[in-house]
Amino acid sequence: MSIIEEKPKDWSFVVHSAQLENGKLYNFDWRALFEGTIIYDGIDFEFLGDIEVFAEIQRDRNQIIADVRISARCKAPCSRCLETVVLDLEQNFRYFYTPCDSKEEKIAAEADDHVVVLEGDLGLLDLGDQVWECVIMALPEKVLCKEECKGLCPYCGKNLNYGRCDCFKNQVDPRLSPLSRLWKEIEE
Ligand SMILES: [Zn+2]
Ligand SMILES: [Zn+2]
Structure with a gap:
């Protein structure tokens, strides 16, 4: 083309x-x-x-x-x-x-x-x-397939309009991350 x-x-x-x-x-x-x-x-x-x-x-x-x-x-x-x-x-x-x-x-x-x-x-x-x-x-400044398009997962690239990926589950809640760092330090 x-x-x-x-x-x-x-x-x-x-x-x-x-x-x-x-x-x-x-x-x-x-x-x-x-x-x-x-x-x-x-x-x-x-x-x-x-x-x-x-x-x-x-x-x-x-x-x-x-x-x-x-x-x-x-x-x-x-x-x-x-x-x-x-x-x-x-x-x-x-x-x-x-x-x-x-x-x-x-x-x-x-x-x-x-x-x-x-x-x-x-x-x-x-x-x-x-x-x-x-x-x-x-020409529009932004093209959207639908207003509520969920986009792609920034980690694995899956189209989130078709469902969640596993990256979501594996992500640590940011509020808990100081705690997980603490656990890591204790383990070491
Ligand atoms: Zn879209
Ligand atoms: Zn993902």
Whole structure:
């Protein structure tokens, strides 16, 4: 399985923005192949197939307002017990594609995460970078197979969701350990 480090080259979610009627709401949807692994924050997210992209787009004179929503399925190991978990990722953001006349306007616009500066007039608008951003922002910081996952035994590595291991019995109650040390000293 290949590692995905940036937006896939063949991604293209294009809208002919100049053809949109002012003030009217348009719906777009795409489905694109999305296979490979994104390693993010030390977690491997393995994507299994397609990504679905929906966009509700409205033109406001020479600005485009796009509500972008993605959904994709991936697999990742549980942070505690390492068992594979299937995750259905969803994310949505509103983006403003806006032309900027002056340099100051452009700097201000670029400081805002959800404003995309349009170079030149309205034309072909590719939502690819914003879709990629939605995917990355959809990745959870922590993956759990279930909220109460018991994880692995730190001594023998057994998955404690399937029952206790013997390490637990052999461990000395920490409150008793000074006593056991005392016994050892007496024995010696
Ligand atoms: Zn788990
Ligand atoms: Zn154990």
